[in-house]
Amino acid sequence: MMRRRLFPGRADRRRGGLFPIVLIQILITGMLLTVGGLCLHTALRSDRQERQSGLLLRTLTRLEHQLRADERESGAVTAASVSEMSFANLSAERGTATWRTDRGFVERIEGDLSSPNSRENYVFPAGYSVEFVSEPGVVVVRIREGSPLVKYREAGSGGLARNAVVVPAAEAFQGGAVGRMIEIRLRGGDGGEQ
């Protein structure tokens, strides 16, 4: 009525849609966007898990292979602390293999520490930590997973980021934030301190 009075010469044609139809369109569009977003998120998460798992398995396989080789050649290992152990008597020219760890970063130094023959690095995914635990007759290389309740730096590795914690777990959840572990058991020598 008002429109006809304001625009007398213009035909009263409807533009746009009815309100329920617009609502239905918004609903369907929202569903499409939500499902598409969820799908994308799942694909990206799966890709990240695949990369982390691949890095872990590659590093673990290399580490175990080298540890067993050193164990076979040397016969026994001695853990000086939770972050250092050594295989003595590898061979005349190779001398001693010293293993050091700093959270998820493990280093193997062959020969004299001041002038090593070779160095080799093993970098675990972010959040992992490695320690050498001495038990009666064995030395256990314990690889702990990061906590599922902690968000670690995505760049990821024990090398560069040194597995720094970005968001620490809340105090209330610390008990449940203990990650799982992997153990490699090696024949121990004279036994070190734990």
Place this chain on the structure above:
Amino acid sequence: MLRPFIMNTDMPLLSRRRGLLNIELLVAAAVLGMAISLLLPGMQAASRVRQARQFEVLARVELNNLRSAAEAAATPQLSAWFLTRYPDAELSISAVPGSELWPAGAGVRLSISRPETDRGRAAPVSLVFWPVSGGRSGATP
């Protein structure tokens, strides 16, 4: 340039259209649904393969640990860390008779399997070693 956006009753229908028809939205939803129904099984399969690969690597680590225990004359048992990850895992120990190819004597076969989840997905992982000679040993999937 702006002609298609000017309301003109003389222009053909397509050039006057604005927005989407409901049926087009529904078709888009159906296409997206089909894409997801193809994508999800693929991602689940990739996840299963990843888990099977992880089980195989960890089982090899555990078998090498058990081999050291067996050579030290202890009865091999699955470790707590492995059982925490795979509570359904089972260890089996069997003797491997000596043969012409390997006359060193009887060997020991250690096998870790997951009966509940195997069903053609994750094959048991085995390690055969000869404790007397202590020389050669090998892991077989």
